[in-house]
Amino acid sequence: MSEFVQVACPACLAANRVAAARMAEGPTCGKCGAALLDGKPAELGEAGFEKFVARTELPVLVDFWAPWCGPCRSMAPHFERAAEALKGRVRLVKVNTEEAPQLASRYDIRAIPTLVLFRNGAEEKRMSGALDAAALERWAA
Numbered sequence: 001m002s003e004f005v006q007v008a009c010p011a012c013l014a015a016n017r018v019a020a021a022r023m024a025e026g027p028t029c030g031k032c033g034a035a036l037l038d039g040k041p042a043e044l045g046e047a048g049f050e051k052f053v054a055r056t057e058l059p060v061l062v063d064f065w066a067p068w069c070g071p072c073r074s075m076a077p078h079f080e081r082a083a084e085a086l087k088g089r090v091r092l093v094k095v096n097t098e099e100a101p102q103l104a105s106r107y108d109i110r111a112i113p114t115l116v117l118f119r120n121g122a123e124e125k126r127m128s129g130a131l132d133a134a135a136l137e138r139w140a141a
């Protein structure tokens with residue numbers, strides 16, 4: 001049984017090992033002090049995304065979105081609620097495809113929003129279209 005879970009810091013991308021039993025206790029980054037699992041979506045771009053996914057052992061649920069997309073804006077509060085509900089179990093990440101077009105291209109994002117679930121650094125599944133908070137939780141489970 002694994003007693004530590006590796007999670008990447010959303011601020012400095014350092015890999016941190018967190019005791020599995022303490023995931024809900026607000027762990028902070030050993031390098032920069034940022035909150036590791038604060039129940040909020042991490043906003044990542046070109047520079048940090050792949051390191052973050054590779055260094056996070058929790059499943060990572062990514063919302064590839066864009067500011068001009070109405071369904072994306074409607075989903076945003078649901079995504080935040082799901083991040084809080086899944087805190088310590090699934091890491092939620094937002095990628096603004098307007099700011100990170102190369103990431104969108106590399107992951108072949110053809111519709112917005114697209115949700116992609118990574119597990120152990122590899123894509124497990126994806127879907128296009130917005131979900132409400134309950135459906136996000138079910139989809140990521």
Ligand SMILES: [Zn+2]
Nearest residue numbers: 009012029032
């Ligand atoms: Zn850090």
